[in-house]
Amino acid sequence: MDNSTDNWDPALTRLLSSLKEVQSDGEDVAFLSELLQSKQLHALVQVHNKIVAAQCKDDKFYPLLSNAMQVTLEVLEMFGEVVISSNEYKELLKLLQKPHFQAILCTHDAVAQKDYYPHLPDIPADADDEEETVKIVQLVKSDEPLGGAQSAEPIVGATIKTDEETGKIVIARVMHGGAADRSGLIHAGDEVIEVNGISVENKSPADVLSILQSSEGTITFKLVPSFGKGGSRESKVRVRALFHYNSAEDPYIPCKEAGLNFKKGDILHIVSQDDAYWWQARREGDRVMRAGLIPSRALQEGRIIHERQTDPQTLDGKAALCSPSAANSDCGPKTPCSPTPNATALLPCKSTPKVKKIIYDIKENDDFDREMIPTYEEVARLYPRPGLIRPIVLVGAPGVGRNELRRRLVATDPEKYVTPVPYTSRAQKPSEQNGKEYVFVTREKMEQDISEGKFIEHGEYKGNLYGTSAESVETIVNSGRVCVLSPHWQALKMLRTPRLRPYIIFIKPPSLKTLSETRTAANARSTFDKECSRAFTEEEFADIIRSSNRINFLYGYMFDEEIVNEDLATALTQLLKMAWRVQSEPLWVPAAWVQ
Template identity: 65%
Template sequence: MTAEVMAADANRDPALSKLVSSLQETETLSSEQEIDFLKTLLESKELNALVNVHSKVAKVLRDDKLAPLLSTSTQVLIEVLEQLSQRCHLSPICKEAFYLLQNPHLQSLLCAHDAIAQKDFYPHLPEIPVEMDEDEETIKIVQLVKSNEPLAGAQSAEPIVGATIKTDEETGKIIIARIMHGGAADRSGVIHVGDEVIEVNGINVEGKTPGDVLQILQNSEGNITFKIVPSDGKGGQRESKVRVRAHFDYNPENDPYIPCKEAGLAFQRGDILHIVSQDDAYWWQARKESERTARAGLIPSRALQERRVIHERTQRDTTDGESKTEGSCASICTTPPGSPMLNSSSSTSSCRQPKTKKIMYDLAENDDFDREMIATYEEVAKLYPRPGVYRPVVLIGAPGVGRNELKRRLTARDPEKFRSPVPYTTRPIRQGEVPGREYIFISREKMESDVSAGKFIEHGEYKGHLYGTSAESVKSIVNAGCVCILSPHYQAIKALRTVQLKPFMIHIKPPSFDVLKGTRTASRAKSTFDETNSRGFTDEEFQDMVKHGERIDFLYGHYFDEEIVNDDLASALEKLVNCVQRAENEPLWSPASWVQ
């Protein structure tokens, strides 16, 4: 028994043992329950083990020979990954290093290294609160340097300090409504949302409006001094890590509802935005991912943008309903509302239903439904390539624009790498066709049964016959280490854009009418709308291609990873090859659900 006690004492930290001895001397000053609790805590094996580890790490850090070379190895890792991702196609060694550095165990080791190097293991104790009289009010004096950043309220203002103010509806006091992330007010760390402003540069603002305060600030020169009453229960702002892809264009200069135009962030469809704050239900704070050090700006929240679009549609539908007349072109025109105006050469056929030789997909969500969907933001994350597993490449485009020819040429470039699944159909075999080459021919009953069983990733009906692509055929190509190339009808976009496939989607767009007609005529291209391929394209067919391209862009443009204008087949093919290489070798922004 004595040996066991001695062994236990030997494993205890001397400092903790000394604390236990001190407790025994103060037993008369504290309750027995408190003394027992502290003794149990100080004698616990877990606490003694942690203290021993802490002491050894601290000793190592005091030894100059073992001092860390840097404390930001995790950041270096991220930078190295970014560099390697651009060179993986150049060297097998780069590719191997790229995948090695993505190992979670290695990354966790570097995180632990940085924590120790930054001495992040030391305990952080809260500050001892200062007891104050309940009736005493805390006042803060804050001085900021005037800069080109917005401070705005109910009215537009010159850029000042990176915050917005408003009048409290209940008290009538001027309070801080919003702190712009990355701005002067945010960087100061002493101004928070809800703080009451009582003086600006020695001028009392009691009873004044936000516009009055803004006028004081605009007339100020040099430093600006605020006298502030802190709000209760506030804390520092923490940036969220949410990234989204914008599905619409936005310009704050044209937005009459934004609290401060100078604080707004303009962006275009396809831009990646870092949403740093969603505290406000209507106005989020964001910065472009490519501008990581910039001050955040205001953008409409998802809820606000949806309500705005619904309101605009309601207003437009009401106006259209009042202006419609019998036989009106608007009721059957295929150009969607809000799309770019067609050129004069195509306006004569704007009310004609466009021809199509391709499959009209009988999907549950058709064009009319897609047009009613509201595209705002999509949460995204970096999707890193995996060795030997390639994302399917999906070519979407207007009928006749040349996506099937691009697919054929890409496949012919490297048949062992690029492959396309053979589609299924229920139509009869034609003369010269070989089963399994052009199509896999099956009965309608069998195909309907397989469709119901979910064996087709996309399917449709054309002239009474079913067509489709089986999920198993795509899976077999991917599992074989090849790049699967698909060119379905554009209505299949959402059916293909799933976490299982993770496709890389490319819109093959037609050029303008004049360029389209000129290039196809010069190359003596044969019409794909004529099954005998015995004639060239007509002007009507060229116009249909342009209109279909605009319609696809209007309905589904936000789904595409890349766009290629097929004005010249050779250059379009080279652009396609470059896009495929990017999908193979670079981490790309994709729906967040594909990464989680």
């Protein structure tokens, strides 16, 4: 081995010597020998050894000096006393005089001297060791909320309240991701003694908030720690919101500035469910790390139940803003949460949807869906993979155009997009081919299959049964093609299963005026009259709007996307984009579908 290898790692050198003693000319031995003689490998080993040696000596690295800027100034002063004409001297002199380089040195010195640590007040010399343990926490004021019974401007990411038993000011909750949470020093239950040196004894939350609002720069808290009530671990639960929420319109939220607004369909990351009525959450994908308050599932279910009891015919799905008054809640003064004396309607409760035990027909019968209480649905990402083909389901009111969109989508690529052949009990016509237009079966056979749950939808027309079998859908999916369906909306309960994992698109009509104008201009023919071809009536347009609103109210929590069918060409373009995305991008689905 030549002299250039004298400083190589001894262990690798011994391993190489041993390898040369092996009498073998195999490729593996040759490869290993070449690797052990690699200069890059030996350089990496040396770096590794130095790091290990440093860690064994001390767990931390320390700066060589903490006055680098002062040394630089001394060097510049020395350079001013001599005359050197070399290029290296000129380059170094120019570098040391650059503002950016000097700023880096000043930053180095600040870090080395730990000047970034907050300067806390000294502990009084006459402090009594037997007094109650306190902690002093200093935070930089930011645009984060700290509120109590009254609303307050954003400050440090926590809420306060008056303890009902002791009358003292305590930390009600710490917002995940906020300044208080990031400090790791403030916890729910901590008693506030002083704020910026001002005692909070006999003060209300509003008084404390006034002190905080008038503070500039840093805020110093003196707290009595609540032992055994450390911060909770962040949850990993993701949910899809099934309703709209605006904290500014909620009179019972503990702190409006701490509320998180969201829209139906938003994906929320639930970071804390410690409070029975107010969860902490972030919108998935938001860069803001601080969590906000949202109503819990139990609270929102109570609101919806109250709304339905107050107005059972409501179709807009807007819930009355009402909150249970709880002894340990930090929502301020106790306020009756229900306009009726029956407050039990707002307590957390579970409602089991009724199971339909009869064969339904095309006539509407949604009584069995009235008890569904959509609030949040736990979701997870479903990643595309070979063999995973999700059916596309178009649902909407009769006459809205979902069947026409289905036909046009299939026409774009008949080899890829396929609609299952429907079953019927009517007699086969001479011009028809079994399995092409329809699959013809006896009425007895079809009724038996319906009773056994083998049809995703079925109905009767002029004394004959019609329907779509679940097996025909699965056959298309298993063949690697995309099954496209436009079923009756009640079929969603049979389709939306972990086995099929459909992608459900709601075809929504435009406004009544636009619906009438666009269909009239396109000479659209009514789908309400199968006996003759005629235009839609104004009453039929109104029926489309009413039926669409009802479908959205009862089944909207199942929809993945929405298309407003104002212009057929534009709606088809949107549908094609969605059809491509569902087979190529990871999408949020019910969590049970990916387990």
